[in-house]
Amino acid sequence: MIKYPLLEKHNAIGVTAPSSGVPLELHNMLQQALRRMEEQQYKVICKETVWTQHKAKSSSAIVRANELNNLLQDADVKLIFPPWGGELLIEILEYIDFEEMTPKWVLGYSDTSALLLAITLKTGIATAHGTNLVDIRGETSDPTTSKWETVLHTKPGESILQLSSEIFQKEWDHQNPTSQIFHLTEQTSWKTIDNKQATLNGRLLGGCIDIIRHLVGTPFGNVEEFYQNFMKPDEMIIWYFENCELSTTDLRRTLVQLKLAGWFKNCSGIMFGRSAANHPVNQYDVTDVYQELAHELQVPIIYDIDCGHVPPQVTLINGALANIEVQDGKGTIVQFFV
Template sequence: MRYPAPLRPGDTVGVTAPSSGVGDALRPRLDHNVRWLRERGYEVWVGDCLGDDRVVSAPKDKRAAELTAMLRDPSVRAIVPPWGGELAIDLLDQLDWDELATLEPTWLVGYSDLCSLLLPFTTRLGWATLHGTNLMDTAYRTPEGLLHWTDLVSGPGPFHQRSPGRHRVGTWDDYRADPGVEDLTLDGTGTWEVVGGGGLDVTGRLVGGCVEIVSMLAATPYGDVPGWAADHAAEGAVVFVEVAEADPFTVARSLHSLRLAGWFDEATAVLIGRTPAPDDDRLSQREAVLDALGGLDAPLVLGADIGHTQPWMPLVTGALARVVVGGGTAEVTQHLE
């Protein structure tokens, strides 16, 4: 694994939208988060690919060029998009992967549609990437037990996090009405569950992402998790997946596809993120997971604080992690080594 240099005050954070951009009505929220970073001593390079007149922020060649320019710049220590979107996958054949392999790694931060880039940057280039929050979420105060993404990329660790046992129920904050909101509303309770009961204490290298995105990469050179995991077989893999909005039938098919592609062959555990996606009268989200993954040798953990339900536990894809769940404990310790 290749770990980017730690992010420190004075370093530059690049802001570009490899997927969806930000319209005028939500620009105050983006500006608020840029100020938040600057107030903490970071320089911020706000790119040009941020428009919202189409489903993506700019034509794919321009998005690829801006992302590459930031990756080439040694002063840029981290790149964080405003949020995800729908079509970041169209950048994969626009990037010069041979050139990227010669560059010093840069922290790439995000989740959701950004998994289209996070995953192959880890599996293809060997770079550690950060599956956590996006720019528009950056100013939120971090709940007790969790770390802010800027903390997690500040050094080698170890970084210890535990679930706060609280999460958000219902819709997210209205950034139009309150672009400066910084307090998370965590009005639901619940902890992580090991399917079948009991607890677990395992180690392995973290890998995974948003189900709707990574399942589209599994049959391509950009989602070769089995090959990557085989290279780290002595350490094992802690695979994490989470659902954004797909119905349970799509989820079941996607997880079956990942299983058949060998994604879980080296897994010491599989973490399933808590999801806001709806159930169906005939199949719940939980049942979809169990239908696809219930027969694995690796233990399944449901309700993890990753993905599309607040709060977010940032995970460094590629990091060596210890996961402990049971008896009211839900902890992840990450070593960036």
């Protein structure tokens, strides 16, 4: 059975940098985010790695792992919230004590998704793919992003509804900051391969595909073991992916690799987030990739959902049972904590 953590007001939140820390010139961003969490009535425990960044990482793998293990084993900490992702989180996985961690939420995306997926696959503890800490530092927050808190407050046995966003951010404009950080200007439209209504049912797994593909063949990416240990025989998996930097051909190679590795066994459908990458190669564009995958797997494909590096994004729970419906460009996600 999946184990669902529970976050409540006045709980302790651990802030650590298992991948990239925050360089000195951006410390003000982190300080703003920490103040927001305290204003929302949480006790913030901020570790040392968040304040440092050198050669693509906050600290050595051992230091990052030890700091994370300390928070994972602290029963008083109910959420671990990294400032953001990075590049080299995978270095710490072999040093994480998965057997000693107490159930608690871990929330984030990008490089953090390697940690999220590894925890859920190895322990059956649900993890949360959603906003980074620095992205909630604003005076206000859009309805899609702010839902992270409601989702993590959902009790085991209950369900939570999320809707697709109304508008999304096409590009950053750091010279003209807004009260809610993001510059939401473009009309959101969730799409399907055949432009028809789609319904998916199953347990959610996924993350940044650039990152989690590197778990294939390691002890931290054993999807078959997760299926045997934590799912019922008649349950299926809904995969969700977001592409940060891959060209269409690299995305295609990666999806074929995941298929050959058995990740799409017992798959009921796949969702892809909006992406500023997906660069075409010789007229081979991302819709070609989606169509080929849908044909090979014979499952529905939904794309341009609110997930990943093109904000805002819904909060998707690895391990949760979900019902997802898309019609006329609008999406609904109901997650059941069972």
